[in-house]
Amino acid sequence: MAEPIERKLRKEYNISVLGEGGVGKSCLSLMYTRGMFYDDYDPTMEDSYQKQTVIDEDTGMLDILDTAAQGEHESNSYHRTRGKDGFLIVYSVTSKASFEKVGAIHKTILRQTEKKVVPLILVGNKSDLLGEREVSTEDGQAMAETLGCKFTETSAKDRVNVDETFTDLVREIRRMDPNYKP
Numbered sequence: 001m002a003e004p005i006e007r008k009l010r011k012e013y014n015i016s017v018l019g020e021g022g023v024g025k026s027c028l029s030l031m032y033t034r035g036m037f038y039d040d041y042d043p044t045m046e047d048s049y050q051k052q053t054v055i056d057e058d059t060g061m062l063d064i065l066d067t068a069a070q071g072e073h074e075s076n077s078y079h080r081t082r083g084k085d086g087f088l089i090v091y092s093v094t095s096k097a098s099f100e101k102v103g104a105i106h107k108t109i110l111r112q113t114e115k116k117v118v119p120l121i122l123v124g125n126k127s128d129l130l131g132e133r134e135v136s137t138e139d140g141q142a143m144a145e146t147l148g149c150k151f152t153e154t155s156a157k158d159r160v161n162v163d164e165t166f167t168d169l170v171r172e173i174r175r176m177d178p179n180y181k182p
């Protein structure tokens with residue numbers, strides 16, 4: 001018998017977008033969910049955004065937590081990883097400092113989720129700023145290999161690889177979910 005449609009509609013993907021301040025977490029989340037780019041989105045704002053999509057002919061409701069650096073104490077940051085199905089770690093290709101935070105963020109995810117591996121994509125954002133690049137594509141790729149995750153470069157501003165990144169993360173979540181049935 002066919003699966004009832006209501007059950008399919010309830011497939012939810014809780015995603016957390018992590019990374020240093022200013023790398024474009026909000027712009028990526030808002031471009032994906034609302035198709036809009038912001039020049040000066042409030043950097044202290046932490047909010048979640050929903051979007052229903054069909055990925056590989058299967059419906060999914062994405063619930064995206066756009067994190068902000070409030071309360072850097074670990075005890076205040078569990079909500080960013082608790083109950084999350086997948087993660088984007090974002091840095092800016094124009095900021096070596098933001099790239100250097102990636103390893104620590106990854107460690108925090110593993111520690112808080114108590115997992116050895118999680119659905120994750122490493123994202124180098126602001127690829128449109130050609131003259132300001134501080135992190136090469138090769139360095140990004142090498143970091144992703146070290147972390148054992150996928151890698152992409154995006155421009156939230158020009159909507160390059162934005163939809164693909166969220167879509168690929170849902171695919172990673174499904175791939176690593178032993179109970180997933182299309």
Ligand code: GDP
Pocket residue numbers: 019020021022023024025026027028038039040041042043125126127128129154155156157158
């Ligand atoms: P967050 O602190 O990680 O949420 O960063 P925001 O999304 O607020 O972005 C910080 C700044 O970078 C803002 O001025 C954005 O307009 C800008 N920004 C974000 N993504 C891009 C991008 O892909 N290209 C360019 N050129 N600027 C971006």
Ligand code: MG
Pocket residue numbers: 025026027041042043044045066067068
């Ligand atoms: Mg933000």
